[in-house]
Every structure is written in C-alpha cells, then in structure tokens.
Amino acid sequence: MATVSDRVRNATTKQDIREVTTHFEGDKGILEVQTLNAWYGKTLAIKDISMSIRSRTITAIIGPSGCGKSTFIRCLNRMHEVSHGGRVSGSVLLDGKDIYARDVDPVTIRQRIGMVFQKPSPFPTMSIFDNVAAGLRLTRLWSRRGDLQEVVERSLRQAALWDEVKDKLNQSGASLSGGQQQRLCIARALAVAPEIILLDEPCSALDPAATLKIEDLMRNLAQEYTIVIVTHNMQQAARVSEWTAFFLLGEMIEYGKTVDIFSRPKDKRTEDYITGRFG
C-alpha cells in the first residue's frame, strides 16, 4: 500500500494532491506541532510550542520583533536547520507523519510546504518564466517545455501576476517592481504544487497598494492551500487570517480565532500587545 506521501509525490496535478490532502481532514489540523523547541547554537529561540494549524485557512503568527515567530515558521518546513547552528526538538506532523522523522528527507518536505520570504528573492540570473519554472526544473532531471509552460501560466495566474507579465516572460525577474517580485516568488512557490504555503512577513518590504494585492491573493489562495503568515502588522493579521497565534519571547501566549484574539483576548499580555502598549 502506498503511503500518503508516496501518493502525493506521484500525483501529477494539483487536483490529485488536493484529494490526498482533504482525505486527511477532519477536526485535525493539517499541521500538528508538538512541543517544538528550536535553538540557534546554545540560544533557545522558541520554547515548547504546540498548536494545530487547520487546513485551507489562513493562520497568522503575530508578536514583537525577536519573539521567535520567524524561527517558528522556518521550523515548519525544516528551513531552520539550514541556518548556522539551527537545531530543533519536538515534532511537526504533516498529515499525521512527523516531518522530523529520521527517514524523512527535508527536500521532499519543502516541496510540500513552500515558503515565501520577507525580502522578494527572485533569482536574478533567470527570466520571469525560468523563475517560476525553477522549482520544477531543478527538482527533476528533465522536463518538457510544454508542461512547464502550462504550470508557469497557471502559477502566474494564481499569483495574480499573469496579466502584468505575460508579454515579458523572458525578461529578468529583477526588472519587476517589489510587489510584482513578491508575487513572482509566490508563483514560484505555487509552481511546485505545495499543500501549505508559509509566508514570512511577505509584505514588510512593500508599499500599501502592493500589500493589499498580496492580501487579496492570500484570501484566494486560502480556498486551496493552507497558509501560515508571520506578520508584525496586527491589522494585516486581523484583515486576512482566520486564526491567530500571539508569540512573545519564544513562547506562544495565546492561540485562537482571530476575532476572539482581537476582541476579547484571554491573556493580559496579548491585550497589551494588540492595544499597542508595547511591541
């Protein structure tokens, strides 16, 4: 019998993958974080985090600078261990299977859990087309141009960028504006057909107009993908997310429905933060 991850790997279209994923839904979150700790060298950056992240919703992680929210999100697709001295304990279950299990290759996890970073990071030596195709082209030995074209167009449409770039797919990705570059990075992440998309302060380098575009985009994507967004902008969390977790000094203080967190927080520290008394 094929395991879930096998089936996901063998699934050729995104629809197939959706089916595999939804198969596991119930009350359970698609990501189940259990007593997660993460270190940088000897510094403990996040302490004992446990939370479920629900499928096809937007979950926001808020908190002041240095509270460990970026570290946390980087643990969800095993990017934390890429940093020098990065170390993790605890487990993160994706569809019930620990992504930190010994036999799991972080490379396959990152194909299923995509990530977009704070600073737009298109590959400067590649064209717009090649940027979007990069994830597919460089994870396979060989790919047909025709197949790539289809995926590139679909991903750019999903990222609401197609109309702006369809006539200049061969230009460098670096020639786009900051907001366009960030949507290009989202398209690039979508092209590998992930199940979950992690966004690490995706709008902090963008102007308000570009920020609104990305937020609209996130709402649309949430119909198909599970989205986790780290943001230091509370209004943004309130605007887009369904669930919100508040982090402080490496600990998760409170986690609940966004409306509850912002209207009647249970913890005094959460209240102080969202009312702007610190942070």
Place this chain on the structure above:
Amino acid sequence: MSERNHLRRKWFNRLMLVLSGCAAGLAILILALILGYILVHGISYINLNFLTQAAKPVGEAGGGMRNEIIGSLILIGLASILAIPVGLMAGIFVSDFASPKMAATVRFASDILAGVPSIVVGIFAYAILVRPMHSFSALSAGVALAIIMVPIIARTAEESLRLVPNSMREAALALGITRWRAVLSVIVPGALTGIITGVMLSLARVAGETAPLLFTALGSNFGYQGLTKPIGALPLQIYHYALSPYADWQHQAWAAAFLLLLLVLCISILVRWISGRRHA
C-alpha cells in the same frame, strides 16, 4: 600654540600628499616605460612571417614563432582544463559546503599555495612527472601551470560565490531543490562574472610564466608533437633568444615580448570589462 600646530599639520598634510602622488606617478611611469620600450623595440619586428613561420636555424634570415605561439596556447589550454574544475570546485566547497573551520583551513592552504615561488612549482612538476616519465613534456608543463592557477581561481570563485546573497540559497532550498543543484543552477550563475574574472586573472598570470616551463616544457623547435613530448612556448623562446648572441634572434625576442605583453594586456582589459559589467 594651536595656530602653530595647525600650520604644521597643514604642511605635513601637503608633504604626504605630494609624496604619495609621486609614488603613484612612479608606478605609472614604470608601466609606461616598460610598455613603451617593448612597443618601440618589438613592433618593428612583428610581421606576418613572425606569426606564421617556424623558427629557422642560426644564420638563416627570417623565421618566426608560430610553433611557440601555438605551444603557449596549448599549454595555457591544458592548464585551464586541469585547473578550472579543481579551482572552481574548491571555491564552491569552501563557500557553500565546508564548516567554518574547514573553510579557514582550505583558504589558508590555498593562500600558501598561491605564494609558492613558480620555480618551486616547476621543480615539483619535474620531480613527479618529468623524472618518472623520463621525458620533458607538454603535460608536465600544463600541470605546473595548473598548480599556479588553482589557488587564484579557488579564491576568486569563493569570494564571488559568497557575494551571492544567502537569501538566494534559502529561496532555492525552500523550493525543495537539493543543495548541490541549488549551487550549480542558482548560486554559480549568480557569481559567474566573478568566477570568469578569476579564471582570466589566473590565465594572465600563467601566460608569462617562464620558470616552471624550464624544467617541464623544455622548449622545442618542432612544434606540438604530443602531450608527452617537449614543447616550445613564448616565454621560453624569449628567454632563449634574448640571451643569444645573434641580432636576428634578439629582435625576435623583442617581438615575442611584445606579443606576450599584448596577450596579457588583452586579458586584463577583458577582465576589467567583465567585472565592470557585474556592477552595471
């Protein structure tokens, strides 16, 4: 009191300015003298025969350095084939895969290798290749030149690879691309101009090397006869002809010096052009 101090500082400042200006001028003057002297002496003896004919025996007029020009190109090509993969991979290893301690060790070793006098490298190639094979050879000369090239390529490759922002590495890894593939397809292309610059610099360096060729290529009047046979090269021929008592040969040495200088100059200008484009 402070007025005097101020005056003293002002004059001292002027003095140092003039001195450093003179030093800079001297450096440029020396370069201009060398270029000018070789140009004046060499250019009149450069002609089509010099470029297209083989050397003639003493006493016969004419003849050229076709064989040595081709020989030099063969040696440089051979050294490049050997040194570029090794130097590039060493640079990639140090910048992207080695632990900080390991990287420091390799960097230190490569700096020492870069500082080894070229004649010592020549003796080394003589000992490990010429002696066991019982023949001076193009191959041994290629190896000697490659040993000189490797540390230059490795250091410049490493430095240009490290200039590629870490966010590019993370962006590639986050797509589920393996590390080696990310390095080859994203990081190396990003550092390509710097890497090419390093390769060109190393070429300019070895193009004029004479000492390591003395024990390895030896020199030959017959052109290329195979990798395991001696071969002529421009610097060797310059050395050989310039020391000869025959005016004809001395003239050819000047012409060859001019040609060699032109070659190195072209490479340097190419390097500037390539590295200029990086910042454009």
